[in-house]
Amino acid sequence: xSITDVSTQVERTLQKAAGAATATSPLTAVRTVRARTxxxxxxxxxxxxxxxxxxxxxxxxxAFAVDYGLIVAMCVLAISVLxxxxxxxxxxxxxxxxxxxxxxxxxxxxxxxxxxxxxxxxASLPISLLLAAFTLRLKxxxxxxxxxxxxYMAHKxxxxxxxxxxxxxxxxxxxQVVRPSFVRTDESFYYLELAVLLAMxxxxxxxxxxxxxxxxxxxRESEMAFATLGHxxxxxxxxxxxxxxxxxTVAGALFVYLQLQVPSNLLLPGQAxxxxxxxxxGGLGSIGGAIAAGAVFGAIPKYLETLTKSGFLxxxxxxxxxxxxxxxxxxxxxLAEIGRKVWRRIEGAPTGGSAA
Amino acid sequence: MSGNGSAGGxxxxxxxxxxxxxxxxxxxxxxxxxxxxxxxxxxxFEQFRLEPFRTWPxxxxxxxxxxxxxxxxxxxxxxxxxxxxxxxGGVQALVGVDLRARTGEVTGVIxxxxxxxxxxxxCLSGLLTPDAGRVxxxxxxxTGAPALRARRGLGRTFQTPxxxxxxxxxxxxxxxxxxxxxxxxxYVFDTRLGRLTHAERAEEIARLVGFRGDLATPAAALPFxxxxxxxxxxxxxxxxxxxMLDEPASGLDTEQADRFVGLMSSLAAMGLAILLIEHDMALxxxxxxxxxxLDFGQVIATGTPDEVQRDDAVIRAYLGRGTGGHPRxxxxxxxx
Numbered sequence: 001x002s003i004t005d006v007s008t009q010v011e012r013t014l015q016k017a018a019g020a021a022t023a024t025s026p027l028t029a030v031r032t033v034r035a036r037t038x039x040x041x042x043x044x045x046x047x048x049x050x051x052x053x054x055x056x057x058x059x060x061x062x063a064f065a066v067d068y069g070l071i072v073a074m075c076v077l078a079i080s081v082l083x084x085x086x087x088x089x090x091x092x093x094x095x096x097x098x099x100x101x102x103x104x105x106x107x108x109x110x111x112x113x114x115x116x117x118x119x120x121x122x123a124s125l126p127i128s129l130l131l132a133a134f135t136l137r138l139k140x141x142x143x144x145x146x147x148x149x150x151x152y153m154a155h156k157x158x159x160x161x162x163x164x165x166x167x168x169x170x171x172x173x174x175x176q177v178v179r180p181s182f183v184r185t186d187e188s189f190y191y192l193e194l195a196v197l198l199a200m201x202x203x204x205x206x207x208x209x210x211x212x213x214x215x216x217x218x219x220r221e222s223e224m225a226f227a228t229l230g231h232x233x234x235x236x237x238x239x240x241x242x243x244x245x246x247x248x249t250v251a252g253a254l255f256v257y258l259q260l261q262v263p264s265n266l267l268l269p270g271q272a273x274x275x276x277x278x279x280x281x282g283g284l285g286s287i288g289g290a291i292a293a294g295a296v297f298g299a300i301p302k303y304l305e306t307l308t309k310s311g312f313l314x315x316x317x318x319x320x321x322x323x324x325x326x327x328x329x330x331x332x333x334x335l336a337e338i339g340r341k342v343w344r345r346i347e348g349a350p351t352g353g354s355a356a
Numbered sequence: 357m358s359g360n361g362s363a364g365g366x367x368x369x370x371x372x373x374x375x376x377x378x379x380x381x382x383x384x385x386x387x388x389x390x391x392x393x394x395x396x397x398x399x400x401f402e403q404f405r406l407e408p409f410r411t412w413p414x415x416x417x418x419x420x421x422x423x424x425x426x427x428x429x430x431x432x433x434x435x436x437x438x439x440x441x442x443x444x445g446g447v448q449a450l451v452g453v454d455l456r457a458r459t460g461e462v463t464g465v466i467x468x469x470x471x472x473x474x475x476x477x478x479c480l481s482g483l484l485t486p487d488a489g490r491v492x493x494x495x496x497x498x499t500g501a502p503a504l505r506a507r508r509g510l511g512r513t514f515q516t517p518x519x520x521x522x523x524x525x526x527x528x529x530x531x532x533x534x535x536x537x538x539x540x541x542x543y544v545f546d547t548r549l550g551r552l553t554h555a556e557r558a559e560e561i562a563r564l565v566g567f568r569g570d571l572a573t574p575a576a577a578l579p580f581x582x583x584x585x586x587x588x589x590x591x592x593x594x595x596x597x598x599x600m601l602d603e604p605a606s607g608l609d610t611e612q613a614d615r616f617v618g619l620m621s622s623l624a625a626m627g628l629a630i631l632l633i634e635h636d637m638a639l640x641x642x643x644x645x646x647x648x649x650l651d652f653g654q655v656i657a658t659g660t661p662d663e664v665q666r667d668d669a670v671i672r673a674y675l676g677r678g679t680g681g682h683p684r685x686x687x688x689x690x691x692x
Contacts, residue, residue: 211534214527218520225518228481230506230535230594 035347042346050194054187061306063186066299067258070193073294074251076279077200081244083285084208085237086220088144090272091131092248094151097159097267098127099252104162104175113180117196117250124249128242135241136234139223151269159264174263177256186258193254197291200247204287207243216240281324283336292335296323431458434598434629435498440479440489442653449475450486450653455631456646457598459544462620462630464644464661466637468673472653473633474515477600480631481505481512494597507539511596515603515633517583521576525567525586528575529558532593541595545626550595558593565589566615580607592623599623600631605639617643641665649673 049056054063075092082089102120111119135146164174183189207213215236218226223233256262278297283289297320304312304319312319331337437455441448450472457463465473478484480491482502491498493508511532519528533554536543543549546564549557562571567585569578578586584604591599601620605613613636620643624630634640640647641661649657649670657667664670 211530214520214523214530217522218531221520221522222518224483224502225514225520226531227502228483228506228512229531229590230503230538231531232501232503 031348038343038346038348042343054190057303060303063190064258065302065306067186067190067193068302069294069299070190070197071251071255071258071294072275072278072298073291074197074200074247074254075275076282076293077204077287077290078244078248078251079276079279080282080285080287080290081204081247082240083279084213084216084220085240087139087237087240088276089147089241089244090144090269090276091147091151092244092251092275093267093269093272094154094159095124095127095131095245095248096252096255097154097163097262097264098124099249099254100256100262100267101158101162102249103177103253103256107177117253120253121246121250124246125242127249128238128245131245132238132241136237148269148272151272155264155267155269159267163262163264163267174261176261179257179260183257189258193258196250196254200250201287201291204243204247208287212236212239277324281327281334283334286334286336288339289334289336292339296335431460433458434494435480435631436492437476437480438490438492440476440486440491442475442479442484442486448653450479450489453489453650453653453655454658455648455655457629457631459597459627459629460624461645462624462632462643464640464647465631465633465650466635466640466647466664467650467656470652471650471673473650474602475653476650477512477602477631477633480600481510506535506594506596509539509541509595509597510600511591511594511598512600513584513587513591513602513604515606517580517587519575519578519583519587519590522574524572524574525562525569525578526555526558526571528586528590529562529571529593530554532561532590532595533557536593536595539595541597543592543595544597544628545592545623558589561592562586562589565592565619566612581609581612584608585612596628598629598631600633602633603635604632605634605636613639 053066057063057066075096078092078095079089099120102123103116106116106119131147131150134150135143138146162175179189183192208216215226215231218231219233219236227233252262259266278293279290281297282291282293301312301316301320305316327334327338331341333340433456435455435457437453440450440453440455442450453472453476455463455465455476465476467473475484479486480498482500482505493505493510498505498508498510520531536550536557537554546560549560552560559571565585565588567582567589569582575583575586584607588601588604591601605616608616617639620630620632632640632644644661647657647659647661647664648655649664649667651669651673656669656673657664659667
C-alpha cells in the first residue's frame with residue numbers, strides 16, 4: 001500500500017465520518033457544487049472584508065478598534081498554541097510586555113524598523129527559555145499558576161521600572177515610540193498587523209497540520225504513551241512555549257506601535273485571565289477561534305465604545321462576560337464550533353459531522 | 357542480538373530446533389493459518405502452516421533467523437534486572453526484584469493485584485525511578501528518560517490502552533515507525549519492514565497483529581479489542597527488541613485471545629523478547645517459557661510454568677495465606 005492509497009483511505013473515512021453519501025449520489029454532487037461555491041464566495045468575501053475593513057467600518061469608529069482587535073487575536077493565538085499541548089498559559093501579557101521593552105530598546109539604538117520585528121521575535125527566545133525553566137515539568141493548574149507567577153515577577157521587577165506607569169499608582173511617565181512613516185496612520189498600520197497575523201496564522205496552521213501537530217495532540221492526550229514511544233515530551237513542550245512566546249512578544253511589539261506608549265499598568269498580569277477567557281470562548285486550540293475572539297472581544301467592544309461615546313465602558317466587562325457565558329452555554333467548543341456549524345450549514349453538509 | 361537475517365535466502369526445509377521452539381508456536385501457526393482461510397488475507401496462510409519459512413517472507417527475514425543454516429541463533433539475554441526496589445512513601449512497591457528476559461521467549465510476570473507488576477514495567481520503561489537496583493539492557497545499563505529507553509528498543513503497552521484517540525489508527529502507528537527510524541533499529545521479527553515507507557510499514561504491522569479495520573478510522577471509534585490490537589501494533593512499529601505487554605488479553609474474547617496467543621508465539625519465534633503481565637493463567641502457562649511471580653513487590657517464585665504452578669508460595673499468594681484458603685486477588689484461569 002502506497003502513501004497515495006492511505007491518503008485515499010483517509011479521505012474516504014473522513015467522508016464517511018461526515019455522513020456524506022457515496023460519490024455517485026446526485027445529492028452529494030449537489031452538495032459538492034454548493035460547498036465549492038460557498039467556499040469560493042466565502043474566501044472572496046473574507047478577502048474583500050479584510051482588504052477594506054478599516055475603511056468599511058469608519059461609520060462605527062476609527063481604525064484603532066480593528067487594529068486593537070488584531071492584537072487581541074494574536075494574544076489569544078499565543079494562548080491557543082499552548083492549548084495544543086493541553087496547557088493554560090497566563091504569561092502572554094508578560095510576554096507582550098517584553099515585546100514592548102524590545103521595541104523601546106531597538107528604538108533607543110536606532111535599529112531600522114525592518115529589523116525590529118525579527119529582533120523582537122528572536123528576543124522572545126531567552127524569555128521563553130526562562131519561562132520553560134519555571135514550567136517545563138509542570139502540568140495543568142500548576143503550569144497555569146507558574147506562568148502567572150512568572151508574569152507577576154516580570155511586572156514587579158522589570159516592567160514597573162522600565163516602562164513606568166504614566167502617572168498611575170503614583171509612578172512616573174512612560175517611554176514613547178515612533179511609528180515608521182509608512183504606517184503612520186491607523187489604517188496603514190492595520191495592513192502591517194494583518195500581514196503579521198496572516199504570517200502567524202499560516203505558520204501555526206502548517207505546524208498544526210504537520211506531524212508536529214499530531215505530536216502535540218498525542219502529547220496532550222497521553223504524555224505517558226507519547227514518551228514511551230520514543231518522543232521526548234519536554235522538547236515538544238518547549239517548542240510550544242517558544243512558539244507561543246514569539247507570537248505574544250510580537251503582539252506586544254505591535255501593541256506599543258499602535259498605542260505609541262504602553263505603561264506597565266496596561267500589562268497587569270491579571271489581564272491574562274481575561275485573555276484566557278477570550279481564548280476559551282474563541283475555542284481553545286483553534287486558530288480561527290483566536291481570530292474570531294479578536295474580533296468579538298477586541299474590535300467590537302472598541303467600536304461600541306465609540307458608538308456610545310464611551311458609555312459602553314461602564315458595562316464593557318459585563319457585556320463581554322455575558323457573551324463568554326452565552327457562548328460557553330451554547331457551544332462548549334467556543335466561537336470556532338459555532339463557526340464550523342454555520343459553515344457546514346452554508347455548505348449544505350449535515351451539521352452533526354466532524355469538523356472540516 | 358545475534359544472527360544475520362538480511363539475506364534473501366529463504367532456504368526451504370527450515371527446521372526449528374526443539375529447544376528453541378516456544379510453547380504454543382504450532383498453535384500460533386495454526387491460528388494464523390485460520391486467518392488466511394477466512395478470505396481476509398490473500399497471502400496463503402494454509403501454506404504458511406505447512407511451510408512457514410517459505411511462505412511468509414517476514415518469517416525468513418527475522419533478525420534471529422539464520423538462513424544460511426536454516427536455524428535460529430542462540431537466544432541471548434536482552435534484559436537483566438537485579439535488586440530493583442521502589443518505595444512510595446510508606447509502601448514498599450518493589451523489593452529487590454530480579455528478572456531476566458531472553459530473545460525468542462515470552463517471560464511471564466504474574467501476581468495478585470497490587471503485587472507490583474505494572475510498577476515494575478513503569479520502572480523499566482523509565483516512567484518511575486527506582487530507589488535501588490540495576491537494569492541492564494543488551495549488556496549496558498538502562499537509564500534515562502522513557503523516550504531514550506524506547507529508542508534503545510524497549511516497547512510497551514499499557515494495562516488500559518493509551519491510544520491517541522483523536523488521531524487515526526495510521527497516525528498512531530506512525531509514532532512507532534518514526535521511533536524506529538530515529539533509533540535505526542531493525543525490525544527483529546521482519547527486517548524487510550525497515551525498507552518500506554512508514555505508511556506501508558504501519559499497514560503491514562497492523563495486518564500482522566490482526567487489525568482488519570480501516571487505518572484512517574479515528575482511534576476513538578475503535579472497539580475495545582481493536583484498541584488493544586492497535587496499541588500492540590504501535591509498539592511493534594517502534595522496532596522493539598523487548599516488548600512489554602501489560603495485561604494484553606484482558607477484555608479480549610476467546611477468539612481474540614487465541615489469536616493473541618498465536619501472534620505472541622510467532623513473534624517470539626522470530627526473535628522478539630517479550631515480557632508479559634497477564635491474569636489469564638491458562639494463557640500465561642501456555643505462552644510463557646519462564647514465569648516470575650511477584651507478591652507485595654517481592655519475587656516469590658521464578659521458573660518454568662510447571663515449577664511455578666507447583667510452588668507453595670505461589671499457591672499461598674493466589675489462594676490466601678491462611679489455612680482456610682480464602683481467595684485473595686482474582687484468579688481467572690477461565691481458559692481451559
